[in-house]
Amino acid sequence: MSAKLMKVFVTRRIPQEGMKILSAAAECEVSLWDSDEPVSRAELLKGVQGAHGLLCLLSDKIDAEVLDAAGPNLKVISTLSVGFDHMAIDEIKKRGIRVGYTPDVLTDATAELTVALLLATARRLPEGVEEVKNGGWSSWKPLWLCGYGLSGSTVGIIGLGRIGMAIAQRLMPFGVKRLLYSGRTAKAHATEVNGEFVPLDTLVSESDFIVVSCSLTPETQGLCDKAFFSKMKNTAVFINSSRGAVVNQEDLYEALSSGQIAAAGLDVTTPEPLPTNHPLLTLKNCVVLPHIGSATYSTRGIMSALAARNLLGGLQGTEMPSELNF
Numbered sequence: 198m199s200a201k202l203m204k205v206f207v208t209r210r211i212p213q214e215g216m217k218i219l220s221a222a223a224e225c226e227v228s229l230w231d232s233d234e235p236v237s238r239a240e241l242l243k244g245v246q247g248a249h250g251l252l253c254l255l256s257d258k259i260d261a262e263v264l265d266a267a268g269p270n271l272k273v274i275s276t277l278s279v280g281f282d283h284m285a286i287d288e289i290k291k292r293g294i295r296v297g298y299t300p301d302v303l304t305d306a307t308a309e310l311t312v313a314l315l316l317a318t319a320r321r322l323p324e325g326v327e328e329v330k331n332g333g334w335s336s337w338k339p340l341w342l343c344g345y346g347l348s349g350s351t352v353g354i355i356g357l358g359r360i361g362m363a364i365a366q367r368l369m370p371f372g373v374k375r376l377l378y379s380g381r382t383a384k385a386h387a388t389e390v391n392g393e394f395v396p397l398d399t400l401v402s403e404s405d406f407i408v409v410s411c412s413l414t415p416e417t418q419g420l421c422d423k424a425f426f427s428k429m430k431n432t433a434v435f436i437n438s439s440r441g442a443v444v445n446q447e448d449l450y451e452a453l454s455s456g457q458i459a460a461a462g463l464d465v466t467t468p469e470p471l472p473t474n475h476p477l478l479t480l481k482n483c484v485v486l487p488h489i490g491s492a493t494y495s496t497r498g499i500m501s502a503l504a505a506r507n508l509l510g511g512l513q514g515t516e517m518p519s520e521l522n523f
């Protein structure tokens with residue numbers, strides 16, 4: 198087969214670093230959904246027809262229907278993300294399609310954003326900024342806009358993986374006293390941050406700050422629910438930078454509005470975008486960001502190049518720099 202016949206569908210405008218690599222690949226005929234907004238389902242199903250390679254985003258649901266629409270040519274799917282919960286992995290595996298993703302290269306950026314979100318939430322930065330703008334700042338007041346500090350605190354990390362560990366490393370220098378973590382298995386690297394592997398219930402009831410950084414799986418879906426929040430301290434702060442579906446948002450709203458927990462910071466929600474009339478957005482003690490964990494110029498450029506290289510490796514049947522082993 199002529200290498201020129203390798204059809205690739207890219208589901209969004211991506212940073213030029215990746216597009217340059219694809220454009221320079223003689224064997225690729227690239228078609229792009231040339232927009233900053235998501236491809237519609239209908240256009241995705243059309244665009245993928247006959248494709249040998251698909252470069253997608255976390256907002257594209259890659260299920261049996263998409264794989265059927267692509268047909269038997271499809272050799273590789275490369276996602277511009279480390280999370281792969283948007284893909285029907287069992288279906289993909291059954292069809293012998295390889296998957297590329299972007300671990301490691303976004304770890305620092307995401308950990309940094311998570312720490313920023315934690316500090317902004319615990320120290321009430323969005324509220325403070327708003328008060329300066331709306332004239333609510335009348336004087337320095339001893340009891341006004343007080344929050345919670347990390348010094349001497351207990352931090353609990355759910356999922357001490359690449360990003361969870363990078364968050365822990367950044368938080369420890371703030372004077373954290375105990376670092377608890379939970380997950381399926383204890384981690385050897387936890388010793389670097391004096392991490393204590395504990396049952397989830399212990400983490401939830403003893404932590405002053407809880408940070409969710411696990412992957413979304415059937416086991417973690419809805420993990421943070423009414424029972425979870427009811428075990429948290431009233432003074433504790435909850436942070437989620439993994440996936441929105443790990444949290445039951447109705448239960449979180451109840452916990453925040455009733456004073457069961459102190460505050461929450463979310464970089465991820467269900468759905469995304471969160472509707473502007475969503476109840477969580479009415480709460481002063483809830484800080485919501487638009488899924489920007491990995492959003493530095495440099496990180497997105499590197500992710501784009503990695504996703505392109507993964508795609509080419511899959512098309513050529515050679516090594517992919519970051520292939521998902523499933």
Ligand code: NDP
Nearest residue numbers: 280356357358359360380381382411412416438439490491
């Ligand atoms: P890793 O695979 O390195 O870490 C995932 C962690 O999830 C592991 O430590 C794993 O622990 C843990 N985990 C899995 N199942 C459970 C469970 N049942 N209970 C508790 N923990 C569990 O991935 P990364 O650190 O690279 O990324 C983590 C996630 O962060 C991604 O999957 C993605 O969803 C999200 N993400 C969000 C970003 C954002 O912009 N907000 C940016 C990048 C990633 P164990 O090994 O013990 O199972």
Ligand code: DGY
Nearest residue numbers: 277278279280303491
């Ligand atoms: C991911 O990579 O999974 C993030 O959610 C976006 O960078």
